Amino acid sequence: MKLIRKISSSLLFGILLYQCTQLTFADEHNHIYEDNEQVVLWMSTIGPYHNRQETYAYDSLPFCKGQKEAIDHYHETLSEALQGIELKFSGLDIEFKVPVPKTTVCTIDLTENDMKAFVYAIKNQYWYQMYIDNLPIWGVVGEFEDNNDHLSYYLFTHKKFDIGYNDKQIVDVNSTTDSVKVKLTPNAHITFTYEVNWKKSNVKFEDRFDKYLEPKFFQHRIHWFSIFNSFMMVIFLVGLVSMILMRTLRKDYARYSKDEEIDDIERDLGDEYGWKQVHGDVFRPASHPILFSALIGAGYQVTVVVLSVIIFAILGELYTERGSMLSTAIFMYAATSPVNGYAGGGLYARMGGRVWIKQMLLSAFMLPIMVCGTAFFINFIAMYYHASRAIPFGSMVAVTCICVFVILPLTLVGTILGRNLGGTPDAPCRVNAVPRPIPEKKWFMEPLIIILLGGILPFGSIFIEMYFIFTSFWAYKIYYVYGFMLLVFVILMIVTVCVTIVCTYFLLNAEDYRWQWTSFLAAASTAGYVYIYSFYYFFFKTKMYGLFQTAFYFSYMALFSLTLGIMCGTVGYIGTNAFVRKIYSTVKID
Numbered sequence: 001m002k003l004i005r006k007i008s009s010s011l012l013f014g015i016l017l018y019q020c021t022q023l024t025f026a027d028e029h030n031h032i033y034e035d036n037e038q039v040v041l042w043m044s045t046i047g048p049y050h051n052r053q054e055t056y057a058y059d060s061l062p063f064c065k066g067q068k069e070a071i072d073h074y075h076e077t078l079s080e081a082l083q084g085i086e087l088k089f090s091g092l093d094i095e096f097k098v099p100v101p102k103t104t105v106c107t108i109d110l111t112e113n114d115m116k117a118f119v120y121a122i123k124n125q126y127w128y129q130m131y132i133d134n135l136p137i138w139g140v141v142g143e144f145e146d147n148n149d150h151l152s153y154y155l156f157t158h159k160k161f162d163i164g165y166n167d168k169q170i171v172d173v174n175s176t177t178d179s180v181k182v183k184l185t186p187n188a189h190i191t192f193t194y195e196v197n198w199k200k201s202n203v204k205f206e207d208r209f210d211k212y213l214e215p216k217f218f219q220h221r222i223h224w225f226s227i228f229n230s231f232m233m234v235i236f237l238v239g240l241v242s243m244i245l246m247r248t249l250r251k252d253y254a255r256y257s258k259d260e261e262i263d264d265i266e267r268d269l270g271d272e273y274g275w276k277q278v279h280g281d282v283f284r285p286a287s288h289p290i291l292f293s294a295l296i297g298a299g300y301q302v303t304v305v306v307l308s309v310i311i312f313a314i315l316g317e318l319y320t321e322r323g324s325m326l327s328t329a330i331f332m333y334a335a336t337s338p339v340n341g342y343a344g345g346g347l348y349a350r351m352g353g354r355v356w357i358k359q360m361l362l363s364a365f366m367l368p369i370m371v372c373g374t375a376f377f378i379n380f381i382a383m384y385y386h387a388s389r390a391i392p393f394g395s396m397v398a399v400t401c402i403c404v405f406v407i408l409p410l411t412l413v414g415t416i417l418g419r420n421l422g423g424t425p426d427a428p429c430r431v432n433a434v435p436r437p438i439p440e441k442k443w444f445m446e447p448l449i450i451i452l453l454g455g456i457l458p459f460g461s462i463f464i465e466m467y468f469i470f471t472s473f474w475a476y477k478i479y480y481v482y483g484f485m486l487l488v489f490v491i492l493m494i495v496t497v498c499v500t501i502v503c504t505y506f507l508l509n510a511e512d513y514r515w516q517w518t519s520f521l522a523a524a525s526t527a528g529y530v531y532i533y534s535f536y537y538f539f540f541k542t543k544m545y546g547l548f549q550t551a552f553y554f555s556y557m558a559l560f561s562l563t564l565g566i567m568c569g570t571v572g573y574i575g576t577n578a579f580v581r582k583i584y585s586t587v588k589i590d
């Protein structure tokens, strides 16, 4: 049953569009409570304070549950399962606007093993997360004291909730979990208690997440400074690129047109070099056309998905619903599959490719396989650790279903359209039958060097924002400055295109016509620098430790960087392609 529900819920992602227009779900989670209606306290996950992604189910520690068994509503979506959010009913009896004095939840007799588990958790600064009506609340398991080389461990046993309501909605929750502490001794008799106070509050329902937003962190001067910095870089680069190119191209054109008037002998002696020489090769299909067009197709798709998710996030305040960001991304990814097929299939056809089914499959499944591969790898470790990150079998089936029954057919449609509508070769210059040898050149004109240098400036324009993005993800701050992100995204794209065009110009001038891969990789190398930066971030900005968290961090960062690389590479290629077509279409070819 659970499986079927998950599959159907995942296939009904259309609901999300509804949600994105900022209407709330019209189901159990409409956030309206009548007096005395049950309010569910969900226990989510528990884990070490410094390893935010290493989470375990709350009941993996020997806490005990309240008496109340029945839950009026249950809620777990696919994206929550994928993010390892596990919700367990706390068993606490909470009713809307009904205060509860200090009440016993349950009592345990501490066994040897229970005590070991608690001591381990307290030593590692375990904390846990709870939700009331989607509002997150945090609590700490306990604390230890060091008196004369003898460590004593204390468990916090009392949970106090101060809930603010505004009319029929819950708008504010404060909790105190560290007011009563009990020393852990073998066979101790431990009683857990809770208490609920209700208070009228003037906070508006729409604003109830504001207190989590940490404006001090995100609206720090450095954020504005980074935008300013990147903006200046863009103006400088765009100016530089257009100036250099205009001047050089004009000079080149002048030289070439003069050449035609000079007789052949002089031309043989003269300075015949430069990008025009490779006009017979410049539109030669890239090597490995299947891989190349699949990358470009996937890149188109990722770019559209990222752009649309950022825009939805700006319009819809997606952070207020658990997991809605991921759901939107999955939905958008599935919905934009035709873009992938159209771009990749069309490019492949223009390059004269014939094994289009292979190309389409690679295009459609490259990213999903990368993502699933990473998730699978992490899953193994998570299962070993019994962490809540282990993805349930049902969710895996649901994701596979989305890939096979949604993404594949849509990509097929896109590919067929792309091959038929945009698949005719339309290069402005003919391709010679015999490839021209590539002349010897200076070491810094080698494609590899150009590729390595190409990523530096784009990385320079985003690395401050990267810090905020990393921090919001790895330290569970709620990222909400999507306007900034959009601006940075646009800046990154402009810088990438400018830099790639300059790189390609130098490459072609050195009479090396392998510009397609070079432009793609020069732009994509930005992501390589991002990955290197992530090492710095891990070692100097976080306190993560342990195999699970380390593996999780580096594999997801690799995935993030790869995706970013495909996106930047594609945008760089698109810009360069336009540029190359432009300069060669105006050259008169004899």
Ligand SMILES: *[C@@H]1O[C@H](CO)[C@@H](O)[C@H](O)[C@H]1NC(C)=O
Binding pocket: 162, 163, 164, 172, 173, 174, 199, 201
């Ligand atoms: C929660 O704490 C904040 C800050 O201390 C306070 O302004 C607010 O009134 C509290 N809310 C409730 C429901 O007690």
